[in-house]
Amino acid sequence: MPELPEVELHRRHLEKWLAGRTVVDVEVRPAGLLDGNSAQSLKKRLKNVTFEKPVRVGKHIAVPSTKGGALYLHLGMTGNFSRRKAGEPEPRFRALSLFLDDDRVVDFTDARRFGTMGWLAGDDVRAAPPFNALGRDLLDDPPGPKEFLALLSTTKRPVKIALMEQSLVAGLGNIHAAEALWRAKIHPERPANSLGVDEVKRLLTGIRQTFKLVLDDDDGESLAYVEQGAVNPFKIYDRDGEKCPRCKRATIGKFTQGGRSTYVCPVCQPLPKARKRS
DNA sequence: ACCCGTGTTCGCTG
DNA sequence: TCAGCGAACACGGG
Numbered sequence: 001m002p003e004l005p006e007v008e009l010h011r012r013h014l015e016k017w018l019a020g021r022t023v024v025d026v027e028v029r030p031a032g033l034l035d036g037n038s039a040q041s042l043k044k045r046l047k048n049v050t051f052e053k054p055v056r057v058g059k060h061i062a063v064p065s066t067k068g069g070a071l072y073l074h075l076g077m078t079g080n081f082s083r084r085k086a087g088e089p090e091p092r093f094r095a096l097s098l099f100l101d102d103d104r105v106v107d108f109t110d111a112r113r114f115g116t117m118g119w120l121a122g123d124d125v126r127a128a129p130p131f132n133a134l135g136r137d138l139l140d141d142p143p144g145p146k147e148f149l150a151l152l153s154t155t156k157r158p159v160k161i162a163l164m165e166q167s168l169v170a171g172l173g174n175i176h177a178a179e180a181l182w183r184a185k186i187h188p189e190r191p192a193n194s195l196g197v198d199e200v201k202r203l204l205t206g207i208r209q210t211f212k213l214v215l216d217d218d219d220g221e222s223l224a225y226v227e228q229g230a231v232n233p234f235k236i237y238d239r240d241g242e243k244c245p246r247c248k249r250a251t252i253g254k255f256t257q258g259g260r261s262t263y264v265c266p267v268c269q270p271l272p273k274a275r276k277r278s
Numbered sequence: 279a280c281c282c283g284t285g286t287t288c289g290c291t292g
Numbered sequence: 293t294c295a296g297c298g299a300a301c302a303c304g305g306g
Contacts, residue, residue, distance in 0.1 A: 031302090077302095077305090078304080093304090111302090111303070111304055111305095112301095112302055112303055112304070113301090113302055114301075114302070114303095114304075155295080155296090156295090156296090157295085157296070157297090161296095161297095182301070258297080258298085259297090259299085
């Protein structure tokens with residue numbers, strides 16, 4: 001369920017659960033492995049590893065080992081971390097279990113198996129793939145307005161599609177891209193290179209705000225809003241047919257863009273008529 | 279039965 | 293050569 005803020009909450013949980021802990025045993029269910037890794041090799045690398053503070057860039061996590069190298073994790077669509085006491089039954093859809101020296105077990109579950117794990121060699125994980133292909137992290141290292149404007153001006157693709165391009169800027173997915181654009185009053189189909197500097201400033205603010213909504217919702221153990229039966233915390237995502245919470249006049253619309261559902265307030269986010277060239 | 283999906287990658291096209 | 297775009301991946305849940 002992860003875009004940047006959800007992954008950041010997971011990173012904080014992993015920091016509490018793993019930093020300073022040593023791996024006593026490992027179980028791996030082979031799926032979604034990083035290039036050059038096998039389930040067997042990963043299991044071998046993890047045995048007796050002592051973890052340091054987990055690092056996150058965009059939606060990617062690395063948990064460095066005190067002896068060099070790092071455990072790499074990407075949650076895909078349905079990845080999740082949880083912790084149990086040793087001896088308690090393993091969770092459904094388990095992809096990886098880390099049995100630790102404090103009689104706890106940290107599990108990575110992944111129902112849809114789009115997640116990825118593996119071992120990163122070397123001391124500077126950020127210099128290695130897949131980290132070296134990422135743009136600036138939108139929480140910890142966001143671009144300034146001028147730089148963001150320059151990045152967006154490199155493509156004529158719809159701004160929502162461009163925002164989800166992890167090599168441009170890292171961390172936005174389908175939900176938060178739609179939410180940030182609504183907050184910035186920018187239509188998702190606007191060509192990325194048509195935005196002005198004021199719009200880009202609003203976009204940076206919108207991204208900060210939509211991230212904050214999730215980051216403030218951490219209950220310390222799990223992602224509260226994702227729990228079954230939880231109320232949708234978002235402003236327009238999955239709210240087509242409802243009134244826009246800002247203008248309270250228009251009805252939120254839904255359409256497909258790049259194969260994914262996109263939501264828009266037709267009043268707050270007008271799409272300027274394309275100029276006919278003559 | 280059928281459709282949908284908070285992500286990424288691959289292959290085709292112009 | 294490469295930006296752009298659609299399909300594919302896997303599988304549970306509504």
